[in-house]
Amino acid sequence: MSLNLLISQGETPIKERHELDEIFNPRSIAVVGASSDPNKAGYHFFKGLVDLKFDGAIYPINLDGSDVLGFKGYRNLRNVPGPIDYVIIAIPAHEVPKIIEDCASKGVKVVHIFTSGFSETGRANRTKLEAQIAEIARKGNVRIIGPNCMGIYHPKIGLSNFGVFPTKESGPVGFISQSGGNTGDFARLGLVRGLRFSKLVSYGNASDLDSTDFMEYFAWDSETKIICAYIEGVKDGRRFVNVLKEVARLKPVIILKGGLTEAGTRAVSSHTGVLAGSDAIWKALFHQTGTIQVESLREMTDLALAFSHMSCPKGRRAGIVGIGGGASVAAADFCEKAGLMVSRFMEGTIAGLEKITPVAGTSVKNPVDSPVGRRVAVPEYEETLRLVASDPQIDFLIVHLTIDWRIRTSEDRKNLQDLTEVLTRIKKSLGKPVVAVLRSSQSFQSWQVFLEEQNRYLEGGIPVYLTLEDAANAVSKLIQYYEFREKVT
């Protein structure tokens, strides 16, 4: 059943258009503080829009009204001839209130305040300044993202976030983040590993729009199929809980909670000025709502990859095929630790494997230690995969090998590509989900081959992991989410 269908059948009636949708889809943007000086943030926000060819009008606003990157500049928002939907503010904190007033008179729908130096400093006068800005905006019907944040990245329309993400290519992953740095780290890491994003939003101090608002919007947004979030704390706990409960039933929600320890909580209060709440409360909330909790951005990437690129296996029984005995042992250990099952093959599978497997140095049990050597015999590899994937005791495949063995000569390299091709073919014909683990030393050459090969796996609908533990963990949590959803719907 598709997510959209689920949404329309859910208890929350589907809205014609979500009120935040126009905020994520502006037709015109002004950058206040836009500059030709690459040492200024305003330069990068403006350049990001230019580079990504934003699908609408863009206006640089600065003190002397000078042009930026060939675009006509203005001294003031009110001087801009056309309407402005979206304003990015990158000027000192004390000048922000005046700009918000201008935004209100101009009929701007949303401001993204990049500027920091507000409530997160812990100083009374700065907290007051933030409240004052929020009040001006509320009265003027202007919504706020921030302050102290990186704003929105909406690749499809070329709405760039500080110009750090180079692509308009979009995909199923939405990301909501209190931290701008984490937005950058996660998005860059994700793009390299094969994630594509619907929308990202870094919202900082959340003086107006909070994680809960974005969570609701992403639940509604048909472009977003998987919701990831980095959260340090929320302002309205009860509303957050209610929304999370609804949203996690419709789409997978993957959350990294910052500030779960005493030291982390203190760091949160210096960072975005919110109350972090106790570890136990958050854990209980995540458990109860079917939210997937992760410990790091690396784990979040792994999980989002699984949800982006594979369907849910029918059960927890892994068929493991790989090259290397030690790695096979590790595969079995990690699967069982992660709550997956390394079940025994049917007699017929073993008999079939015995026919094609040399006696020396290989195993025909699960995990299968595939024919050894630098160059793998392709027909035997294909038959091995076919036998294991056809076994009714097996719900999905974990396939692993070491890249470094297979990059010395062009024949090695060709062999590696053949293995990828065989696996994607088997997956297509037999229909069971597959995850791949490509071990790499991450030497320069090995990493280059990893990245190339990874993309060929992804095109075949196979997520790729760096280690067996990462793969086992991702698949297990994927299954756990769908088990939860089945129970509650």
Add this chain to the structure above:
Amino acid sequence: MSLNLLISQGETPIKERHELDEIFNPRSIAVVGASSDPNKAGYHFFKGLVDLKFDGAIYPINLDGSDVLGFKGYRNLRNVPGPIDYVIIAIPAHEVPKIIEDCASKGVKVVHIFTSGFSETGRANRTKLEAQIAEIARKGNVRIIGPNCMGIYHPKIGLSNFGVFPTKESGPVGFISQSGGNTGDFARLGLVRGLRFSKLVSYGNASDLDSTDFMEYFAWDSETKIICAYIEGVKDGRRFVNVLKEVARLKPVIILKGGLTEAGTRAVSSHTGVLAGSDAIWKALFHQTGTIQVESLREMTDLALAFSHMSCPKGRRAGIVGIGGGASVAAADFCEKAGLMVSRFMEGTIAGLEKITPVAGTSVKNPVDSPVGRRVAVPEYEETLRLVASDPQIDFLIVHLTIDWRIRTSEDRKNLQDLTEVLTRIKKSLGKPVVAVLRSSQSFQSWQVFLEEQNRYLEGGIPVYLTLEDAANAVSKLIQYYEFREKVT
């Protein structure tokens, strides 16, 4: 106190020369099965010795006595004019017994049997063949490494292991591994991340020499300061326990135990044919002996890096300096979860930091969120580090930043290098241990810069980690080991 001194003061009297030392230091090597055909294992073993310029005589042995890579070939070991210390066997299993007989008549000290297809197959006739070989060797005074393994890599003398490790550069890390694949994976990963090895040994089925023998030898070997091991099971449990108890008091011992789950145990029996033992027993043993247990080769690399490149902090109090608020929260969380302390700074430190820190978007508490922006102001960064490192409440520093922000222009790149230089200077002048975390998206460009920059940190005595959790875990386990050793000695 140096490790050598500790050894000589320990309860085990130091031996003049350990009996295995000549096995690790052969003066002449023959490769049985050496071939000019790159599809044969014998080619790679021989080529490895040639490429690494082995410091002694090397002889190819094959059926027709043909030369290999310009070296004179022989049909039989006995035809070789000079003495042979070390023989690598890469021919089918059933031909091995005859070769062992030849080794005995030739006075060979040790054979490394690469060939597999023995007890690990679980077949009675193959297990018998292995026992028969062991018996011939025992009677002929020949020691065996293997079968079913990759043998020894001793970089200093150019004793290569399958030609996969390209360097004669050596270092403090010894590695003992039942699995040949894990030897390759760990060594390659380690070399990329800055580990250097004294000796590696992959010993497979352990029909003669077992992990315990190598453990004892590495304890004695002054070239080896840190002992890493991948173990699936041991043959003489009592002896292993006694040796481990002694060795872990002298040098850090880091062990990855394969086969801790039911599925892993089954995989072990197909791999090297040993009994894996229960999880609880191994955990208790490691705890009791002060052995550092790791969950993966990645974690082993992280630990070996810490022991190779940093001294032990005086306590568990981390001073964290980094760029990015979300990352600072994560740093605090991960430190506390790992059992480190993120202590409060002295008043003077905070006052000093306040003088140089802009109000906006940074924190002067621990963790310090250092001046933001793409280009960091170097004098302020240096002063920040100096203040934190001088604080008597701080035992060591964790310093973190994101690579990707700093690679767009040559000025960014220069700024990154300046930050490295400042940190290594501070470390040198103030003497407290430092670890660095360089976050990277691992895009091609970002990873290249990571590798370059990593080496500059390592030269300054600062181990580099990919993530904050990896760094916190490594430092915590390093401290735990030294705490244990202080208690028992």
